[in-house]
Amino acid sequence: MGPSQKPNVCGRLSRRALGFFSRDAGMVQRTNLGILRALVCQESTKFKNVWTTHSKSPIAYERGRIYFNNYRCCISSVASEPRKLYEMPRCSKSEKIEDALLWECPVGEMLPSPSDYKSSLIALTAHNWLLRISATTGKVLEKIYLASYCKFRYLSWDTPQEVIAVKSAQNKSSTLARQAGIQQPVLLYLAVFHVLPFSLIGILEINKKIFGNVTDATLSHGILIVMYSSGLVRLYSFQAITKQFMQQKLDLGCACRWGGTTGTVGEAPFGIPCNIKITDTPPLLFEVSSLENAFQIGGHPWHYIITPNKKKQKGVFHICALKDNSLAKNGIQEMECCSLESDWIYFHPDASGRIIHVGPNQVKVLKLSEVENNSAQHQISEDFVILANRERNKNENLPTVTASGRVVKRSFTILDDDPEQETFKIVDYEDELDLLSVVAVTQIDAEGKAHLDFHCNEYGTLLKSIPLMESWDVTYSHEVYFDRDLVLHIEQKPSRVFSCYVYQMDGMEF
Numbered sequence: 001m002g003p004s005q006k007p008n009v010c011g012r013l014s015r016r017a018l019g020f021f022s023r024d025a026g027m028v029q030r031t032n033l034g035i036l037r038a039l040v041c042q043e044s045t046k047f048k049n050v051w052t053t054h055s056k057s058p059i060a061y062e063r064g065r066i067y068f069n070n071y072r073c074c075i076s077s078v079a080s081e082p083r084k085l086y087e088m089p090r091c092s093k094s095e096k097i098e099d100a101l102l103w104e105c106p107v108g109e110m111l112p113s114p115s116d117y118k119s120s121l122i123a124l125t126a127h128n129w130l131l132r133i134s135a136t137t138g139k140v141l142e143k144i145y146l147a148s149y150c151k152f153r154y155l156s157w158d159t160p161q162e163v164i165a166v167k168s169a170q171n172k173s174s175t176l177a178r179q180a181g182i183q184q185p186v187l188l189y190l191a192v193f194h195v196l197p198f199s200l201i202g203i204l205e206i207n208k209k210i211f212g213n214v215t216d217a218t219l220s221h222g223i224l225i226v227m228y229s230s231g232l233v234r235l236y237s238f239q240a241i242t243k244q245f246m247q248q249k250l251d252l253g254c255a256c257r258w259g260g261t262t263g264t265v266g267e268a269p270f271g272i273p274c275n276i277k278i279t280d281t282p283p284l285l286f287e288v289s290s291l292e293n294a295f296q297i298g299g300h301p302w303h304y305i306i307t308p309n310k311k312k313q314k315g316v317f318h319i320c321a322l323k324d325n326s327l328a329k330n331g332i333q334e335m336e337c338c339s340l341e342s343d344w345i346y347f348h349p350d351a352s353g354r355i356i357h358v359g360p361n362q363v364k365v366l367k368l369s370e371v372e373n374n375s376a377q378h379q380i381s382e383d384f385v386i387l388a389n390r391e392r393n394k395n396e397n398l399p400t401v402t403a404s405g406r407v408v409k410r411s412f413t414i415l416d417d418d419p420e421q422e423t424f425k426i427v428d429y430e431d432e433l434d435l436l437s438v439v440a441v442t443q444i445d446a447e448g449k450a451h452l453d454f455h456c457n458e459y460g461t462l463l464k465s466i467p468l469m470e471s472w473d474v475t476y477s478h479e480v481y482f483d484r485d486l487v488l489h490i491e492q493k494p495s496r497v498f499s500c501y502v503y504q505m506d507g508m509e510f
Contacts, residue, residue: 037433040485040505041454041463047487048506049469051082055498059490061481062102063119065135066488066500071097071123074138077486077502086138094127099155101164102135103195115141116196124155124166128271130191132198142198144252147271150189158192158219158238163201165219166191187214189274190224192238200252200265202242204276216293223285227293231309235286245278286322297322298347298355299368303378305345305355317345319355319368319380329371329379335359349429350457354383360423361388363438365460384460388422388440425450425474429457430482436460437482441472448472452480452487470501 119135132142263270290306302322319331343359426439485505
């Protein structure tokens with residue numbers, strides 16, 4: 001069945017003015033977003049390029065804010081034309097921001113300061129300071145000195161908007177140390193904090209003696225994920241590790257004696273000692289082997305996606321139940337495409353339990369459901385498919401007739417990601433408007449042209465197509481963001497030249 005008939009924008013506005021809503025507190029917001037979605041997708045609405053800029057440093061985007069100069073300059077993209085919110089003072093190379101996350105106030109929590117209810121940027125500097133910066137003024141609200149015994153470099157959410165993990169660069173043995181037979185026991189560190197007010201959970205060391213030759217490790221939703229060059233992925237409970245191996249609980253801002261030295265936790269030069277040291281192999285929750293450590297968990301009930309750990313299996317995905325490793329019915333997904341770039345697959349970010357499988361000329365949305373008469377087993381089936389707009393080459397399969405009358409069949413095949421054919425490059429999900437956004441690119445002569453399509457997330461129906469005016473070179477790195485009434489394209493050209501193109505909704509007609 002297709003979508004049911006919904007009231008037009010004027011009808012929705014009239015119902016809102018008359019208060020025809022349930023007592024649900026979120027109903028007004030959902031109605032407003034429904035109106036915005038209708039405006040965005042209607043035929044008369046255009047998206048206009050309102051701003052273009054270039055930079056020698058990376059450009060980042062987070063919910064209506066564009067960041068330049070390693071997050072020190074912030075531009076608001078919400079206004080009719082982007083405007084500068086703030087620019088932090090110039091700093092030395094050692095003080096530059098290496099990585100950052102945008103934190104937004106949780107709903108229904110009492111916070112110690114009025115400024116805490118406003119968005120903040122959690123930033124990590126090159127000299128190991130963790131900062132909380134006002135997202136509107138650039139003022140530093142909190143600062144924590146991490147440590148001097150390693151170089152922290154990466155920020156990520158363990159639990160989104162609640163717990164962050166700060167990861168160090170991997171500690172690799174120097175040539176002289178290897179020649180002397182000295183092994184670096186600690187491979188990397190993970191510092192874990194509750195956010196706002198900042199409180200320390202602990203700093204964990206990943207050492208070679210316990211875990212072996214680890215290539216990477218990270219935290220996600222309370223799970224320590226450890227990866228190996230062989231493709232092996234192991235999962236451990238971080239809570240269980242903390243309970244068993246924490247040497248001493250540390251509180252930020254409090255005096256501490258550690259290793260014969262006394263100082264204040266989180267202040268320079270003392271910093272934060274590594275207080276979680278694993279001395280024995282922790283209980284293993286789960287283990288799997290996958291090509292290039294590719295491993296994802298999602299679905300209802302929990303399933304995981306891997307690629308069998310053989311190079312010839314690249315592009316083949318197995319969807320298995322987490323509880324018993326059983327392969328789902330139709331759980332081997334392989335897109336029959338001949339292309340230079342691999343297809344990719346991931347669990348749908350809308351928490352529906354569906355799966356998105358993207359290839360050069362099609363986007364498959366797959367659903368996970370119980371097998372009829374067998375609730376213990378699940379199956380994979382197609383929910384809908386989005387196909388690239390292509391015309392089949394009329395001469396592709398025509399035989400060639402030689403002068404002697406002999407029929408010769410052609411021996412070549414056009415690649416599915418041939419630049420002269422429309423090819424999908426980016427697929428994303430706009431959660432507030434419940435739309436799938438798909439970037440499609442076609443090479444026209446020497447110039448590539450791209451357009452952004454909005455598809456109904458429920459049925460896959462094409463609702464709107466927006467042409468991007470700038471040329472699209474497929475050899476460059478590209479990011480495209482669709483956020484309510486904004487489209488933003490970030491491009492990295494050779495010699496570290498970054499370009500940013502901002503489009504905003506224009507020409508609304510009721």
